[in-house]
Amino acid sequence: MKNIVVTGGSGKAGRAVCRYLVENGYEVLNLDMQPSSDPICPFYRVDLNDRGQVMDALQWTGGKDHPFRKFSTPDAVVHLAAVPAPDLMPEDATFRNNMMSTYNVFDAALRVGVRRIVWASSETTLGLPFSPDNPPAYAPIDEDHPMRPESAYSLSKDLGEEMARQMQRWNPDSTFIGLRLSNVMEPADYDRFATWQDTPHFREWNLWGYIDARDCAQAVEKALHADLVGADHFIIANSDTVMETRSADLMREVFPGVPIRGSLEGRQTLLSIEKARRVLGYEPQHDWKPEKD
Known part of the structure; x- marks a missing residue:
């Protein structure tokens, strides 16, 4: 599995994924509306809401010297493209974009013979933004937590998971792996973390979680090779929180009535990654504050 198409490869997570895959020997093609600020792989401008453009991109058969010629049949598709968060566009525009682009990518990939699709779901499907109310x-939240989408964005991700389940049912030899990504951070973002330490309520909305973009890329590669046929989903976060305060203390202060399952050690993530560890072999490598309390 060496020829990988990445949609949204110019975005925050996408740049890290493309770089990680290229540096690990993959041939990668980035499908996006804008070129990447880190142009490590070929770029093809595609409007994913246009089904014909998506089919064209996934069946590219350029001349023998064309840089895209290896992608006449990708080995896998990594679908990261989307309006990336709530409140960036009107709700209907976010929903329409994310649903149609996901349908077009899933459908076109299956039609051209791709049997492994790794895609970006979201932590927001689990009820974000959290608050005392x-x-x-x-x-810690795990994959069994009730799905409680609270916006058009999170609803599009929730329904994307259902779309993956049904399309996989239609194509029983295929694999769809949805990664419920936490808030994606790059190393340059870590300077901001110091400003959050005196106000735990500022980041309560996602239980103080995050995912380093480089660990997001690692999770994608793990998903590309996981011994799995079917449709499944995994919370992908880092092993710690964005706070210096111990996680048990954060929960006692902000969510005192919420049941704690198991023990909380130090600054342990409150977005459980145990399933990703067990099934995918995922293990974060880039915690923002490496020294553990």
């Missing part, structure tokens, strides 16, 4: 059902 809208607490999680329990913590």
